[in-house]
Every structure is written in structure tokens, then in C-alpha cells.
Amino acid sequence: MKERIQKIISSSGIASRRAGEELIKAGKVTVNGVPAKLGDSADADADTICVDGRVIGRREGNTYIMLNKPRGYVTTLNDEKGRPCISRLVKDVGKRVYPVGRLDMYSEGLLILTDDGEFANRLTHPSHEITKTYHAWIKGECSDEILKKMRRSFIIDGYKTQPAEVELLFSCPDYSKLSIGIHEGRNRQIRKMCEQLGLKLTKLKRISEGTLILGDLKPGKWRELTEKELQDLTEYNGEL
Numbered sequence: 001m002k003e004r005i006q007k008i009i010s011s012s013g014i015a016s017r018r019a020g021e022e023l024i025k026a027g028k029v030t031v032n033g034v035p036a037k038l039g040d041s042a043d044a045d046a047d048t049i050c051v052d053g054r055v056i057g058r059r060e061g062n063t064y065i066m067l068n069k070p071r072g073y074v075t076t077l078n079d080e081k082g083r084p085c086i087s088r089l090v091k092d093v094g095k096r097v098y099p100v101g102r103l104d105m106y107s108e109g110l111l112i113l114t115d116d117g118e119f120a121n122r123l124t125h126p127s128h129e130i131t132k133t134y135h136a137w138i139k140g141e142c143s144d145e146i147l148k149k150m151r152r153s154f155i156i157d158g159y160k161t162q163p164a165e166v167e168l169l170f171s172c173p174d175y176s177k178l179s180i181g182i183h184e185g186r187n188r189q190i191r192k193m194c195e196q197l198g199l200k201l202t203k204l205k206r207i208s209e210g211t212l213i214l215g216d217l218k219p220g221k222w223r224e225l226t227e228k229e230l231q232d233l234t235e236y237n238g239e240l
Helices: 004-010 017-025 117-124 144-150 189-196 226-236
Strands: 002-004 029-032 041-043 049-051 054-056 064-069 098-100 108-114 131-141 167-171 175-182 203-208 223-224
Touching: 002 004, 002 054, 004 049, 004 226, 017 029, 049 098, 054 167, 108 117, 117 226, 131 189, 144 167, 144 175, 144 223, 175 189, 189 203
Parallel strands: 108 203
Antiparallel strands: 002 041, 029 049, 049 054, 064 108, 064 223, 098 108, 131 175, 131 203, 167 175
8 A cells, every 4th residue: 555655754663754754855765766755655565665775664563562560670671680570571472572761660650662673762862852751749748839949950960951841730748749741761860859859759650651641551561552652652743
């Protein structure tokens, strides 16, 4: 079946449709050895499509899953300390998949795993600014002043972070629940933000990454991403 070439490029996980159009305009895309023009169509199963001289294809051969990582598991396939690894939770996937980014041992929630290196690089590259949203439980009430400070930049490991998107979801004398959106995903970034403000973080759960939402997937369980979820993640530009 013929489709617009920029859509095939997007489906391959290399670039968004818009970026695919720019690649075509720049003369970096060929179909069966002939330079492609904007508006051209091709059959991904029958034609040879190249970007910068590399043959691309559909993503059907790769695996893309989302896991609801429970607290207490490390985001690695093997651990020299003998701690529980996420590999135990995805051993029935049928393929060796690797985590895209990390959640520390004491954090839980959405984790993407795949065997598609280009797709993983796209999601983790800083230039794409994939927003990761967390729910954070803080001991005690959270004042407006604390919220203002949470929204500022922090110096973490010598790096100045981008301001976080922080919303108060619930607050009472015992605890407060926040929604925190960050772009860089520095190592233990939210935990270090709380430490700098003297806040006690009791629970941290990632609920979304870009356009992908954890939803009602149970802890320790995984499912494959839908084609629409893949498409939306590939074309995500930092705006929902």
C-alpha cells in the first residue's frame, strides 16, 4: 500500500513527519535510487526507501512495550548486587528489550522498553525535550512558597535544570500530592529538588512520558504499545 514518504519515515521511528518533509526537501531521501520529492508516495513493503543512504523499513520487526515498574526494582537487566531487576517482569515478552531511560529503585510507574535503538535514542535525546510527568507525595502541607520554589531552576550535579511544571493536586496536614513535569530527566532529579528544599518525598510515580500515559496498567505488568501510541511518540514535539 502506498503512503506519503514522510509518513513512512515517521513510522520507521527515524523522525517526525515534519522532520521527514525537511529531509525530503534537503534531498536526503531516495526511493529505488531516485531522489524523492515532497508529496511523493511509496510502498514501504515493495520500494527501497533510503534516508542519508540508509535503507529504512517499517517497525513491525521491533518490539515496543510499556511496563508499570514497581518500587524496589532496579532499571537494569542484570545487577551485580543481586537486587530485583526489571528483566524478571518482562521475561515473557519473547525478545530482549532494553529500558528507555531509567527510574531509580525507589520510584515506580511508566517505563518504556524496546529493541529499537533509533527509537530509544529519539526519546532520550535532549533536543526532543520529552516531558515526563510524575506524581509526588510529600510529607506535610505544601505552601504556595514551596510551589514557587519547585517551579524554579535547580543546580543539580553542576547542571542548571529547566523549570519544572508543578501543580498541587492535594494537600492536608499529613501529606501533599504534586504533579511534576520535567524535561531533562537528570539522575534522581525530583528527589534532589526535594532534598534541596528540605522536603521529605515519600512516593514518586511516573504517570506519563510525552503523549504516552500509564493509565490503569497494574504494577509489575506490561503491554505492547499501539501503533497510534508509537506514531504519537515519534511525532511528539514537546507540546500536548
